[in-house]
Structures are given as C-alpha cells and as structure tokens.
Amino acid sequence: MGPKMQRKDFTNEMKADFENLFGNQVSFSDPVLIAHGNGESYHPVAKPDAVVFTQSTEDVSNAMKLCDKHSIPVIPFGTGTSLEGHVNALFGGVTIDVSGMDQILEINEEDLDCRVQAGLTRIRLNEELRATGLFFPIDPGADASIGGMAATRASGTNAVRYGTMKDVVLGLTIVKPDGEVIKTGGRAKKSSAGYDLTRLYVGSEGTLGIITEIQLRLFGQPEAVTAATCPFPDISSAINTAMLVVQSGIPVARMELVCEKSIAAVNKYSKLSLAEQPTLFFEFHGTPAWAKEQAEMVGEIATEFGGEGFQWATELEVRNKLWAARHSMYHATRAAYPGCNGMTTDVCVPISRLAEAMEQAAELVEKHDVIAPIVGHVGDGNFHLAIMVDPDDEAHIKRAKAVSESLVENALALGGTCTGEHGIGYGKIGYLKAEHGGGVDVMAAVKAALDPKGLMNPGKIIQA
Ligand SMILES: Cc1cc2nc3c(=O)[nH]c(=O)nc-3n(C[C@H](O)[C@H](O)[C@H](O)COP(=O)(O)OP(=O)(O)OC[C@H]3O[C@@H](n4cnc5c(N)ncnc54)[C@H](O)[C@@H]3O)c2cc1C
Known part of the structure; x- marks a missing residue:
C-alpha cells in the first residue's frame, strides 16, 4: 500500500486548465457540486471541487489526462442513484458526469445485442428497443445509467430469470486513469481469449477506470x-x-x-x-x-x-x-416516515438459508428497536431492510448501524455476501475483509497496478 491519500487544494491553475479545455461543460457552482456529492444514500454529502459534463469518450479521456497531470481524484457519475456513498468525493477532486453520453450506437437485432454510451438510462434503452421485439432485462428500481449499472454490477427484480450485469455485459470501452482508451470483450457470445477484463471492470465502482461504452446482450420480448x-x-x-x-x-x-x-x-x-x-x-x-x-x-x-x-x-x-x-x-415508505432517511441493507444468502436469515433480521429489528420495512428479490436469496433513520439523531443512527452490521455477520455465517447488488462504495468497505480475507489484498494489488496514483474514486472498495 502506498502513502495515505490526502485532500489536495484545487488551485487556480487547475481551475484554469479545466475552464480552457471544457468551457461551459465544467461547473464549480456550489449547487452542482452538492448535487454530485452524494447519491441516494444516508451518507453525508462530500462535494467534489469541479464537475465536468462529458459528451464523448474523447472528453472523458481529456478530463482524465488533466486529473492525472494534477494528481487529483476522479469520481465517475452516472445518475447518482447508488446507495453506499459510491459517488461521494471523499477527497475532493473532479466528478466526471457522463449522463450526457446517452446514445444508442448500434442495435444488432439478429445477434440480440447492442452498443450504448454509458450515460443512457435503462428505461430509455427499453423505450428505444420496444419496436424491435427485444428488451434489456436488468432493472434496479431506479432509472439508473447503463454505465453506473455496469460499474456496480447491478441487478434487480428480473435477475432470478435473466441474471445480473455480469451476465449481460459483453464488452466495454474504458478510459484508463492516464487517459488511454481500451476495449475489452467483444460481440461474440463467448470467448476464452485471455484474462476476462470485462468482468474485472464490471463491479469496479469507478475505482479502475471510466466506462464510456457498453456492448450488451438483449433478449426477445416474451410473447x-x-x-x-x-x-x-x-x-x-x-x-x-x-x-x-x-x-x-x-x-x-x-x-x-x-x-x-x-x-x-x-x-x-x-x-x-x-x-x-x-x-x-x-x-x-x-x-x-x-x-x-x-x-x-x-x-x-x-x-x-x-x-x-x-x-x-x-x-x-x-x-x-x-x-x-x-x-x-x-x-410510499419514505412518505410513511417523514424526516427519515432509509439506511438500506442488501444481504444475499443461498436460497436454502433465506428463511433463517430473515428470522434473524426480524430479531435484530426488535432487539435494536428500529423501524425497518423489508423487501426482497427472494428468488435470488437477496433482501433489503430499509432502516428508517433520523439523520439528526446520533443514537438512532448507531442502533441502525448495529442492525446493519449484525445482519451482514449473520449473512456471512450462512454462506452469503454483504451485498447482493448495491455494492461496497465506502458504506460497506469494512465488511470486505470478513467476506474475502486475503482476497482483499489481491484486489488492492489489482487497483495499484491499474491505478498507480490511486486517483480513481479513492476510498471506495479499497481503503485510500
Ligand atoms: C429506489 C432505488 C432502488 C434501487 N434498487 C436497486 C436494485 O433493485 N438493484 C440494484 O442493483 N440497485 C438498486 N439501486 C441502486 C442503484 O440504482 C444502482 O446501484 C445503479 O446501478 C447505480 O447506477 P447510477 O447510474 O445511478 O450510478 P451512480 O450512482 O452515478 O454511480 C454508482 C457507482 O458507479 C460509478 N460509475 C458510474 N458511472 C460510471 C461509469 N460510466 N464508469 C465507471 N464508473 C461509473 C460511480 O463512480 C459510483 O461508484 C436502487 C436505488 C434506488 C434509489
């Protein structure tokens, strides 16, 4: 591990560099910074110093080169619906908002695949696909971007039948932290050609590079x-x-x-x-x-x-x-508990242990005296407690965290995982060691190899 990440001052020289290159595509305005400083999570806002709104892979590459030149953090941003503090700029830096990159680049009806830009949202993709008889099945509750979904290895209600993002991403265009553009995977339905870089970037939460294009598997609309x-x-x-x-x-x-x-x-x-x-x-x-x-x-x-x-x-x-x-x-749940934020848990266990996991969850809710409606993608053994927390009540937050922690411990003991679909962000970083042991050191080595300056979304998945 290198030296610990420190927050750097965002100097006038850096500001001028971004203004010269991006003109009105870069913002330093406080409301914009705040809007990009948190997703839908209960975590406190952590603002970036600037937000760049990119329109192309080339824009992303240029922005990354500038961040590399000044050694400042980069935080990729899709639609900001993630739940574990994924997009929070813990060390400041530049948020790269790809939501303007929302084009469908090709649809190959005969091969049941398509290529899209990372900022396209899943609902728009399905609207555009409707006339073709094809559809894209992955559906996190929110209208997330395809890039963000790939980056969090998202799933949702259809996963029991159609799988998760790991199953439907065939290939990616990636901008590396030094600005170089690479392609992974391809259009073939299967390949044994070398390391599976596509699967490495899927679920990497913006900590290794920025996804700008995604080749996706599609399915026939059911009759x-x-x-x-x-x-x-x-x-x-x-x-x-x-x-x-x-x-x-x-x-x-x-x-x-x-x-x-x-x-x-x-x-x-x-x-x-x-x-x-x-x-x-x-x-x-x-x-x-x-x-x-x-x-x-x-x-x-x-x-x-x-x-x-x-x-x-x-x-x-x-x-x-x-x-x-x-x-x-x-x-409905948010409206029922006004003034509260939902601390959303996301454990997943082998289906044969689901009843036990849920019984234990109910006991924890009672023991710690919290309100926590449950929803579950139960066909996958995945369920969420939305623990209602008053953000101004420290004791309440502490009790909610105690529930969340014990829930994860119980899930791991049942052979499960601390997150079935939402990902780690920084909210769940403390659980990775318990789940993967020495595997976390391998993850850190991969991160160090692909992002040697540690600039990509620092403090997420791997401690900065
Ligand atoms: C009401 C609600 C319901 C939800 N239900 C589900 C559910 O059922 N299943 C599920 O999986 N999730 C669910 N989520 C969580 C969320 O929608 C997913 O995590 C989604 O995949 C995030 O996509 P996004 O575009 O909002 O990404 P963001 O929140 O913008 O970013 C998420 C992470 O990905 C990185 N990132 C974003 N774009 C890129 C890119 N182009 N390249 C590299 N990294 C990038 C970011 O840096 C960040 O680390 C839900 C959220 C809400 C609010």
Missing part, C-alpha cells in the same frame, strides 16, 4: 406476461413458497417479497386496501399457455404454504394494478 400476487400469514410461509418455486425449476421471471409494514405504507400512500400481510409478487414470461401454466403451478405451491388469495392476470392494466404496491413501495 405473454402473467403477473400474480399472494398474501401469506407470515414471512416464513412466503419464503418457503419462494424456495420451493426455485427448487422446482419454475422459470419465474420475477419473485418479490414485500413485508406487511411496506404494504401498510403503500395502502396509505396509494389509497389501496391490500391485506396488510407479507406478500409475494410474481411475473411469468413465455407463450400464453406456458405463462398461465407457470402461474397455476406457483398458485398451488403458495396454497400449500398457507397463501390465501393468489390472484393472477395477463392484461397489462390488471397486471399493473396487481404490481402497483411493489412499484410504489420506495416512495
């Missing part, structure tokens, strides 16, 4: 979609249902758990009258007959475990109504 919901008497009945669905090999496209507290919040927020019980939300893709058959098979399993009121539908409008509670959950 039919069936949605279903089912309330359960308790969380374990819902989890047992989810486990048996997975173990039976039913290729469910989505299987989400929403706890009774969240359903109550949604009832209030969206003026609904859903049963305030733990509820599973399902989606099935296939031919009309196959999607229906999957729903029926899952309905039988749910009934076996005490689920009552399994409802399913194929028409878009009814499907949307069935899923409304799941879709508005985030905003």
Whole structure:
C-alpha cells in the first residue's frame, strides 16, 4: 500500500486548465457540486471541487489526462442513484458526469445485442428497443445509467430469470486513469481469449477506470406476461413458497417479497386496501399457455404454504394494478416516515438459508428497536431492510448501524455476501475483509497496478 491519500487544494491553475479545455461543460457552482456529492444514500454529502459534463469518450479521456497531470481524484457519475456513498468525493477532486453520453450506437437485432454510451438510462434503452421485439432485462428500481449499472454490477427484480450485469455485459470501452482508451470483450457470445477484463471492470465502482461504452446482450420480448400476487400469514410461509418455486425449476421471471409494514405504507400512500400481510409478487414470461401454466403451478405451491388469495392476470392494466404496491413501495415508505432517511441493507444468502436469515433480521429489528420495512428479490436469496433513520439523531443512527452490521455477520455465517447488488462504495468497505480475507489484498494489488496514483474514486472498495 502506498502513502495515505490526502485532500489536495484545487488551485487556480487547475481551475484554469479545466475552464480552457471544457468551457461551459465544467461547473464549480456550489449547487452542482452538492448535487454530485452524494447519491441516494444516508451518507453525508462530500462535494467534489469541479464537475465536468462529458459528451464523448474523447472528453472523458481529456478530463482524465488533466486529473492525472494534477494528481487529483476522479469520481465517475452516472445518475447518482447508488446507495453506499459510491459517488461521494471523499477527497475532493473532479466528478466526471457522463449522463450526457446517452446514445444508442448500434442495435444488432439478429445477434440480440447492442452498443450504448454509458450515460443512457435503462428505461430509455427499453423505450428505444420496444419496436424491435427485444428488451434489456436488468432493472434496479431506479432509472439508473447503463454505465453506473455496469460499474456496480447491478441487478434487480428480473435477475432470478435473466441474471445480473455480469451476465449481460459483453464488452466495454474504458478510459484508463492516464487517459488511454481500451476495449475489452467483444460481440461474440463467448470467448476464452485471455484474462476476462470485462468482468474485472464490471463491479469496479469507478475505482479502475471510466466506462464510456457498453456492448450488451438483449433478449426477445416474451410473447405473454402473467403477473400474480399472494398474501401469506407470515414471512416464513412466503419464503418457503419462494424456495420451493426455485427448487422446482419454475422459470419465474420475477419473485418479490414485500413485508406487511411496506404494504401498510403503500395502502396509505396509494389509497389501496391490500391485506396488510407479507406478500409475494410474481411475473411469468413465455407463450400464453406456458405463462398461465407457470402461474397455476406457483398458485398451488403458495396454497400449500398457507397463501390465501393468489390472484393472477395477463392484461397489462390488471397486471399493473396487481404490481402497483411493489412499484410504489420506495416512495410510499419514505412518505410513511417523514424526516427519515432509509439506511438500506442488501444481504444475499443461498436460497436454502433465506428463511433463517430473515428470522434473524426480524430479531435484530426488535432487539435494536428500529423501524425497518423489508423487501426482497427472494428468488435470488437477496433482501433489503430499509432502516428508517433520523439523520439528526446520533443514537438512532448507531442502533441502525448495529442492525446493519449484525445482519451482514449473520449473512456471512450462512454462506452469503454483504451485498447482493448495491455494492461496497465506502458504506460497506469494512465488511470486505470478513467476506474475502486475503482476497482483499489481491484486489488492492489489482487497483495499484491499474491505478498507480490511486486517483480513481479513492476510498471506495479499497481503503485510500
Ligand atoms: C429506489 C432505488 C432502488 C434501487 N434498487 C436497486 C436494485 O433493485 N438493484 C440494484 O442493483 N440497485 C438498486 N439501486 C441502486 C442503484 O440504482 C444502482 O446501484 C445503479 O446501478 C447505480 O447506477 P447510477 O447510474 O445511478 O450510478 P451512480 O450512482 O452515478 O454511480 C454508482 C457507482 O458507479 C460509478 N460509475 C458510474 N458511472 C460510471 C461509469 N460510466 N464508469 C465507471 N464508473 C461509473 C460511480 O463512480 C459510483 O461508484 C436502487 C436505488 C434506488 C434509489
């Protein structure tokens, strides 16, 4: 490990260099710096010294060369929806906002792939794909950028069927910390050509380089979609249902758990009258007959475990109504606890240990006296507690952190991970050693080799 990172003064010479090169594409205004100093997390804002709005790979390369010249930190920024302090400029420096790089560069319908710029958001990509009969399945709740999703190895509700960003990124264009542009991977569906650099950069959270273009796998839009919901008497009945669905090999496209507290919040927020019980939300893709058959098979399993009121539908409008509670959950929960921020946890365990992990989570919530609605991508063994914290109440934050820490310890003991999809940022940096042991030293060696000055998003994943 090199010397510890120190915050450097952003001098007039640096400012002039950026102004000369980027003109009105660079901002030093306080509201812009603050808006880029945190994502959607509970962490305090840490402002950069400047924000550069790039339009091309060349812009990114030029900005990186200037940061390299002055040895100042670089923080890549997509849409800022990350949850673990990923974009916070802990040591100041320059945030490179790629959201203006939002073009689809090619769609290869016959090969089911496309190439996009990093700032394109997933919803816009799917809007553009609609007429082609193809779609891009990875869906973190937020309308994140494809570059940010690749950088955090994101997933979401469809992962149980379609995988995560690690499965759908075929290749990348990367700007290295010294400004050099390289390409990784390609368009071939498989390759054994050397180290898998694509997978190295996917999930690297802007700590190794900036992604400017992404080659993505696409999927055919399903001929039919069936949605279903089912309330359960308790969380374990819902989890047992989810486990048996997975173990039976039913290729469910989505299987989400929403706890009774969240359903109550949604009832209030969206003026609904859903049963305030733990509820599973399902989606099935296939031919009309196959999607229906999957729903029926899952309905039988749910009934076996005490689920009552399994409802399913194929028409878009009814499907949307069935899923409304799941879709508005985030905003409903925030509205139910005004003045609070959500400290979102994100553990993932092997599916056979999910019921235990959730029971332990419920005990922790009770023991530390916090309010923490649960939502889970349960088909993957992944669940989140949104621990409601008053940002001005130190004692409250301490109790929430105690829950979060024990939750991770429990998940690791069950063979799981401290983060299924949100990533490490700096919020979870302390857990990496417990999960990977000496592997963290290998990660630090990779970081030192690819970013020798330690300028790329310092203080994230690896201690700076
Ligand atoms: C309501 C809500 C629900 C969410 N649900 C999910 C979910 O279900 N699943 C899930 O996985 N996540 C979820 N998230 C988290 C978040 O949406 C994801 O982490 C997303 O992938 C972040 O993308 P972004 O464009 O906002 O990235 P940002 O927040 O801008 O950046 C995230 C990280 O990636 C780096 N980065 C960004 N762009 C680039 C680039 N072009 N090159 C290199 N590094 C880059 C940044 O430096 C930072 O470290 C949720 C967030 C919210 C607010």
